[in-house]
Structure formats: C-alpha cells, structure tokens
Amino acid sequence: MTTIAIVYFSGSGHTHLTAEAIAVGSRKVTHHVDLLRITGEQITNGRWQDDEIMAKLNQADAIIFGSPTYMGGVAAQFKAFLDAASSAWFTQQWKDKIAAGFTHSSSLSGDKQGTLIYLSIYAAQHGMVWIGAGEHPSSYQGKTDGVNRLGSFLGTMGQTPMNLSGGEAVLDSGDRLTAEYFGQRIAQATKRWNLEKVAIAA
C-alpha cells in the first residue's frame, strides 16, 4: 500500500485546485491519497497545531508540499505548519520518505523558485528524498498542451494573473495537466522506492 499526503495552504484557491489535480494524478497509481489543507485557524498564538494532520503525515510514504508564493517565499501560514512539524525532525520520523513541492503565483516569474528551493531544503533537513517535476516543456516538442509551460524542474509551478475584481479561482489547463503528471510521477516514484526498501531489508 502506497500512501501519498498532499499538504498545502491556499488563500484564494489556486494552490487548492493544483493540489486536487496532483491528487488526480496520484490516484492513477494508488487509492491512498490524502489532501491535507493548512488553514490560519489551525494557528493559535503563532503556533500551528493539528494532531490529525500530523498523524496522517507521519504514516504517509510521500509528502507533497504546496504553498502559494508570497513575497518570493512560502506563505506565513504554511511556514507556521513547517516549523511546527519540525517535531518530526527530532525523531527523524520523516527520514527516507519521498518529498516533492509545488507553488502558484500571479506573475510569470514572481520569484516562485524561492518557494521551491525552500521546500527542497526543508525536505533535505528531514532526510527526505526529493523528486523533481520531470516534464520536458511540451512546447519544445511542438505541442500546445501547456505542460511545464513555465519551465520548472525542481517542482511544479502554476501561474494565474491576479484577478483584482475577485471571483472564482481558475487554473490554466496546462498547469492542471502538469500537476496531474506530477502527482502520477511522485506516486510511481514512491511505489518504486518502497519496493527497493523491502528488497534491501530482505
């Protein structure tokens, strides 16, 4: 049984839609996919706490981290979660789990890479095994489906121009497809990694 946890914060819905698309991809490989949303309400006096979410993360084989890019880095709500989850670092509970990351922002660049770099460092501190995005930008193959249209390899990026008049969040169709492929890739990598672990232990 391969269990994938997708843990993310989303203020206005784009990162949430991306997380759902990643889950669609992961479910092509395993039925055990948890979507775990971090919210500001889980933070009291600056400290994040949600025992149910932590229990699910502790037993997952892979954790996919997602945050919108705020001022070139992870959102404060997500950072509060990441810092609180350092409790798992003391016991090395997440060591050797598969890790991956995704982000969303309004500008084409928007310094999204800062978010992915931080998430990959965070995973490395836990001793996790980071998997990148792995999709060649489809335009290089003459395709127009928009897969990896932003050319991101460390993790998955999406972009939606800021809608100043409000309204429902929407995802670019290429970003949605990129996220689905990403979810499938991470689940496949996790399955493979778990088989190796069993073989080595035998």
Ligand SMILES: Cc1cc2nc3c(=O)[nH]c(=O)nc-3n(C[C@H](O)[C@H](O)[C@H](O)COP(=O)(O)O)c2cc1C
């Ligand atoms: C506090 C704040 C900081 C932001 N900083 C950036 C930024 O550095 N780069 C960028 O391109 N967009 C920035 N944005 C825009 C968000 O990344 C964008 O609206 C994104 O879609 C939010 O994701 P969400 O819908 O999942 O909350 C910022 C938004 C907020 C609220």
